[in-house]
Amino acid sequence: MGKEGDRTDINLVPLEDSSSGDSSSDRPSRTDPYSTSTSTHTYNNLNNRASNYSYPQRPPGQVLHHQRYSYVDDTPGASPPGTPINGSGGSTPYGSLLPPRYASYGHTNEHSRSSSPFPPSQAPFQSQDTLRPLFPETSSTFFSKEWVKDGSIAQLHSRDDAEFWKGWKRKLFYLAPFLTGLSLALYWLYFALRITFIIAAQKARRTTFPLAWIFVAIEVSVAIPVMLQNFWTMFALKKRGRPKLRLIGNDVPTVDIFVTCCGEDDDLVLDTVRAACAQDYPQDKFRVIVLDDGKSAGLERATRDLADTYPNLYYKSRPKFPGVPHHFKAGNLNYGLDEVHTMPGGAGQFMAALDADMIPEAHWIRAVMPHLLVDPKMALACPPQLFYNTPPGDPLCQSLDFFVHVCEPIKDALGVAWCTGSGYIVRREALDEIGNFPLGSLAEDVATSTLMLGAGWKTAFVHEPLQFGTVPDDFGSHLKQRTRWAIGTVDTSLKLKFCLWGDKIKKMTFAQRASSFLYAFLSLFNILLVLSMFALPIVLIMGKPLVAYATIDQLKWLVRACFAALISNRLTECVLFIPAGYHTGQRGSRYQLWMSPYIALCLIRSFVLPKWLGGQTQAFKPTGSLKSTLNERDAQKRAPMWRRMWTIIVNYMGFFHIGYVYFTLIAVTMSSYQCFLKLTTRDIIICLVTHAFWPPLTFIIVCSSFWIPMTYAIDPPTVKDREELLERDPKTGIAHPNKKSKKIAFSGQSSWFEFELTFTTLYTTLILVASFFL
Template sequence: MPKWKRYLYYTAPFLALATLAMYWLYFTLRILFVMSAQRKNRKTFPMAWLFIGTEIAVAIPIFMQSFWNIFILKKRNRPQLRVRGDDVPSVDVFITCCKEEVDLILDTCRAACELDYPVDRFRVMVLDDGGDNNLRVAVKQLQLGYGNLYYRARTKTPGVPHHFKAGNLNYGLDEVCKLEGGAAPYMAALDADMIPEPDWLRGVLPHLLRDDKVALACPPQLFYNVPKGDPLAQSLDFFVHISEPVKDALGVAWCTGSGYVVRREALEEIGGFPQDSLAEDVATSTLMLGRGWKTAYVHEPLQFGTVPDSFGGHIKQRTRWAIGTVDTNIKLKFCLWGANIAQMKFFPRVSGFLYAILSLFNIPLTISLFALPIVLISGKPLIAYSNTDQLRWLIRACFAALFINRLCEFALYLPAGYATGQRGARQQLWMSPYISVAIVRSFFLPKWLGGQKQAFKPSGSIKSELNERDVPTRAPLLQRMRVILFNYLGIWHVIYCYFCLAAVSLTTSRCIAENNNTPDRSLCLLTHSFWPPISWLIVISAFWTPVTYAIDPPSMAPREDLLDVDPKTGVKRPKEAMKKTGWGIRDGVFEMEYTATTVFTAVVFIMSFFY
């Protein structure tokens, strides 16, 4: 980043602390003033308490994220490095696949075989867990030009657990032992759709070579088919450009599933890839940290892949991630105790615990969000206080918390982009019902009540019945609405939004009808439906995402058009323009709403000094 941006970004830890302090001051005043009002009026204010709970539930993810922001200034000591020359370690490169498109897998194969690395020092093995005969034939044809390319497909016996991706990787670890020369001391993995840059291995390996206690080094997962405006917040830019560097500085770098290089010795010490987890990547790095190994995050653009190109694919991918994170941490006792994490340091334990809790927190967040329209429609005040001075202080504290949080957002989101951070915040809201239902069904409900055992399904193998991003074959509007609203339960988002709007309309009508003068009406509207920063407007805007996506899905060119082809090697790599996600109209609309609620809060704050 330019220096001015970097210096501004370095203010984020202080703004994060100030945001935490102001939020807690605001909530403390809210609670104290409700108690004061109850003593004065000798009655309870249940809706005021419920509204406090809703506000706290929405704020808690901010608190958890702010914990990491405090450590932004901690140095990582992770310089950009390259191994030079031909005297380099040997590496076994696995490409895991399962029923993805053959052309997509072959693009990854060619790029992996054409790495800037001595051809006699690495082998590429395609691990086909789908047993695709077309892929087998295609790889065999490709082998004519690459003597270090291999194809393997394990036998799956019906009724015998095969442990999904982890089982496939462990199968590959066994298979390379049978090749001439045996297994290499390092193993690397690529997802079927992840096209590595030519210097991928030369860029990742040094971080293991310079410290023999580093078990695993991983670059970010970046994508080349994210549509303009990223309406579903599919890019991982906030995670890879902000969260992961901070975690790496604290010794908590996670394996993110593709592009990593791992020391085989460390893998063998933990018994290979853990086969009882849907998130084998996170589980692997967590177990290594638990055995006293180190992990490294290589913050460089060394691989580019694809995001799911459908609404359904995105929902299934993100719910699987959440379930995998929770499942891994339950089995590891939330990284609090146990033999598997006996040598884990403080911050890795905190990280494992917080990320699991953050996933589980979607349940109370969803409950609190669905309680919001009930509070609004009740006709009871959202805010309880015993005198006007208390009301003024609540308004001022609310303004201070919002204003400092907005400054913090602006500074914090700089590495990933302001719009990316805001998309992620919206996704936290509208995705919470999907993640909550998936977690409840996976961990809390018996099968006869709708519980289900989650299974691993590769994102690339999830086919869309809508083709919503391909203009020529896109399903008609009514079909898109039917599938997204009913098959993927977007109808609950519609019901929620209309219920909120109806509740606000009803409460507003009551305030106007039951008060005879402007000051009383204004006070009633402020305390019953328009308490700053008008949270329900932001929530409704976020919850409407599935509907806007169904009505106006983004358009993307065919994948082939997003790639440049090397005329000599035939290797396809993403076009430079496709490596960045631009602004979209939805970003502008949400920013107008966010700005309007901020201005409204500022106006109410100013008025508190005059009335």
């Protein structure tokens, strides 16, 4: 075994013992009616394997081979490995896909007798990064002297996230559950003191303090989303048990890869298509099918030209009829699922999907597929969505790093992994059981994985960098994307009764039900969050104390409790954000604030208002007419500042953010002015602290967050042309993001945010010290 982070601790898992099948599985076998070869037994009964599958440990000096758990001694002096063990041969269901012009390139060996359009030197694999070291003739220290046979699964590491983070950072992250528990306890202690002292003040002064109660409600409203997000970290100590696996050889299942698109640039789609066609997977075992909902003549022509190079590439565009709902992406995917049954070879045993802009790595299928093969109840496995055009500083928090690196691994450990819409591979029989992709939802991916969990299937999150796409390159597209996600999540939860009861989710575990309910609640909570934040300046402008207490000692204890809660929260954030990056986490916290009005508005229009009052189920729609794009991230083509500001203020309702910021600052000024009319310095300080300047200066963080759309309009980030972010093979045209583009560059905005946090923390510390001298 190698050190943590090395890639030398290899275990090999057999796909199936060829001598027998497990008849105890509670799911029937899905036989391919188009397969006529008796030698494809390994995958005809793929889903009848024992449910208690385990990863057998290889004894020292031995390598486990497929398919009879036979061991070959590779110790010095032993016979060299290389004897074929039950190699399967024959044709595959996709054998008829190969046109006659490629017949001369058929490749046959003792392990696989299926035809391939590649010459013998290229047939097994194309990736030189992950699979070449598995061959014995290759001199490499990657696997030392170990090698494997066709049809096996190699364990490259005991953790699939070893590439993302390791060492002291991983050990420090184990403190996150304890710090989160401490932070939550101190928060509620602080709120308990606030409530207790308000009651005491009312009894002592025989009056009520309604504004103090409102301010407590505001603080709780702002804190609840953070608390609920952090709640999941309490399970960070639960091990996922998700190793880093690779599927080896040519004896592999068949896969239909759908590339869904609708109006995207042809060049963008073609980069995804080329990378999908160039998978290091036997070409006669997978198809790439472009599902074009935009009916682009240029894309159709380019795809058919590209099919001369990749004979397993197809173009499909479904018919749409006026007045007949087409159900967007879900309808497009279902069309593809039906269409493959009419194609040569029939439907594949698995289906995979890629968004139009998501460029897969060459080893994508071989990395995801093993997680489905080792467990017959695993319905879907999905890698993270990563991006290569995120602007410096990510001012709009468009990356999904916190969700990808913190939330999803914890959810996966609890058996609640979501389908995130691209890069996933799914069993056809699991889709058949739930009736294919559910229609009538803006979040068909979340709905699909939820229905699968409700039917008793499993889902997996494969924490490897296996695909890279693009974030929306303008403010309006970003709003539309995120509001669509929120509406889709809430809509799915409403239709499934928040996953609390019903036949469609009857097999869900408690953790799965709690997760679905929590994320729907967080989306709906945006409505209450907006109302509570709007109440803050109203309370301030009335000039009444926000903090009520009966004695000066009670005020001191409130300050100390506030300080303890703040410091514990800062420490928790530093540790909790480690996997995603500290600055990513801070951007996410501010994003929840400034984005909440847009999400709240769309939710109200979608689920509260009737149609005659403007209600409609859709994502954010800008007001007015946008005659041309702003090109805000192109230094040469971007529209002038006045036009960018007008568009964001008027069309994208930035006037709400401006109004809120100025209203709050006016309220703070008026409240502070009244405090300076006090007679003594001590009274002035107490008045300021108990009114607008109660630590940790919440109004500063909220106003700064609400001003983000305006800073974006005034000084938008510059992003390089997409071609400059890619490394393209001049011969094949295949492109992958370069190393630099996969990371988010630092920006001055991150420094400003950190300054604010440091300032408010130091201010709270100063008030703590002052409390000992009051």
